[in-house]
Amino acid sequence: MGRAEGRVQGKVALISGGARNIGGATARMLVAEGASVVIGDVLDEEGQALADELNATRVGSASYVHLDVTDDDQWRAAVETTTATYGSLTVLFNNAGIFNGGQLQRYKRELWQQMLDVNLTGAFLGCRAAADAMIASGGGSIINTSSIEGLRGTPWAHGYVASKWGLTGLTKSVAMELAPHGIRANSVHPGRISTPATDQMPPDLIPIPLGRPGTVEEVAGVVVFLASDESTFCTGSEFTVDGGTVMHIPTNP
Numbered sequence: 001m002g003r004a005e006g007r008v009q010g011k012v013a014l015i016s017g018g019a020r021n022i023g024g025a026t027a028r029m030l031v032a033e034g035a036s037v038v039i040g041d042v043l044d045e046e047g048q049a050l051a052d053e054l055n056a057t058r059v060g061s062a063s064y065v066h067l068d069v070t071d072d073d074q075w076r077a078a079v080e081t082t083t084a085t086y087g088s089l090t091v092l093f094n095n096a097g098i099f100n101g102g103q104l105q106r107y108k109r110e111l112w113q114q115m116l117d118v119n120l121t122g123a124f125l126g127c128r129a130a131a132d133a134m135i136a137s138g139g140g141s142i143i144n145t146s147s148i149e150g151l152r153g154t155p156w157a158h159g160y161v162a163s164k165w166g167l168t169g170l171t172k173s174v175a176m177e178l179a180p181h182g183i184r185a186n187s188v189h190p191g192r193i194s195t196p197a198t199d200q201m202p203p204d205l206i207p208i209p210l211g212r213p214g215t216v217e218e219v220a221g222v223v224v225f226l227a228s229d230e231s232t233f234c235t236g237s238e239f240t241v242d243g244g245t246v247m248h249i250p251t252n253p
Contacts, residue, residue, distance in 0.1 A: 005034055006034025007224060007228045007230065008030055008034050008035040009034030009035070010035075011034070011035040011036075011090045012037075012038075012082060012086040012087070012088050012089055012137075013035050013036070013090070013092070013093060014037075014038045014082045014089060014091070014092050015027055015037060015038070015039055015040060015093040015095055016041070016094055016095055016096035017040075017095040017096030017097060017145075018037070018038075018039035018040055018050070018095065019039060019041035019043040019046040019047035020041075020043065020046055021193075021195045022095055022145065022216045022223075023041070023095040024039075024050055025216035025217050025220040026093060026095070026219075027039055027054065029217070029221065029223075029224050030223075030224060030227065031058060031062060033224060035061075035227070036062070036085075036086045037054065037062045038062070038063045038065060038081060038085070039062060039063070039065070040064075040066075040067030040069075040078050040096075041064075041096070042066065044064075044066055047066075051063055051064040063082075065078045065081050067096075069094075069096045069118060069122030069123070069125065069126060070118060070121060070125070071125075075125045078129070079133050082133070083136075088136075088137035089130055089134055089137055089140065090134065090137050090139070090140035090141070091142075091227045092126060092127070092130045092134065092140070092143070093143045093223060093227070094122070094127070096118065097118060097119045098114065098115070098119065099160050100115060100159060100160070101157045101158075102156060107159070111159055112158065112159040114159070115159030115160055116159065116162070116163050118163075119160070119163035119167060120163045120170065123167055123170065130142070131183070134178075135181045139181060139182025139183050140182070141183070141184045141185075141231070142171075142174060142175075142184065143185075143186055143187075143188060143226045143227065144167050144185070144186070144188070145188055146171070146187040146188065146189050146238070147160070147164040147189055147191075148189050148190070148191045148245055148246050149164045150165050150168040150187065151168070151238065152246060168238060171186060171187040171236065172185075172236045175235045175236035176236065179235060184231070184235035185235060185236065186234055186235060186236065186237050186238070187238050188219065188222055188226070188238075188239050188241060189238055189241065189246075190219050190241045190242060191208065191213075191214060191241065191242025191243055191246070192205075192206045192208060192213045192214065192243075193213055193215065193216060193218075193241075194215055195216065199213075206245060207245070207248055208243040208248070209243060209244030209248050211243075212243065213243075214242070214243055222241050226239065
């Protein structure tokens with residue numbers, strides 16, 4: 001009896017920020033569900049190690065490319081590598097992102113610009129570079145990692161909040177323009193997710209109704225759903241993965 005096909009069997013995904021955390025978990029899950037994956041990152045050793053790990057699981061399932069998302073030429077090269085290696089591009093996961101913060105009066109312009117360059121312009125360049133290849137592939141799915149900060153405001157996080165709200169809006173304009181080509185675009189909005197960096201934060205920094213941070217696999221599961229044909233009537237929407245954080249209204253004990 002043959003192995004059942006996976007949920008994204010035959011799809012080809014390009015992931016920015018794909019070497020670790022949410023990107024790495026998503027790469028693993030996509031490959032496990034039948035996709036081929038190109039991992040893009042600036043973490044060359046980690047990215048190549050992940051590709052090697054995935055190829056040990058299923059030969060020819062993964063490749064690594066160096067990808068600085070602020071570099072237009074590197075985006076175009078990543079798309080060309082994807083289509084040359086796997087014959088198509090049907091899933092783009094714009095996951096690369098950074099964070100900085102500071103008090104409004106002391107928040108430096110270069111920090112603000114850095115947020116916009118990576119978190120917003122980087123995703124725009126990815127969508128632009130991938131669009132023609134996805135159209136040639138007959139359609140597909142663009143998934144952008146926004147944040148719960150793309151749904152609300154937070155003190156000391158002005159550049160991050162602005163970049164993530166911008167990405168939420170960009171997702172909608174891309175969804176509208178590319179819909180006639182069978183390309184969907186949606187944004188994923190994680191809350192606090194357990195990673196080596198966030199695990200250093202105070203556990204009660206962000207009140208979470210479900211009582212714990214999320215896992216990278218829980219976010220990856222939503223991304224795989226959006227990459228799959230299970231979500232073919234979903235576009236221009238926000239998918240929140242935050243344990244109820246955004247809806248939570250703090251109350252006094």
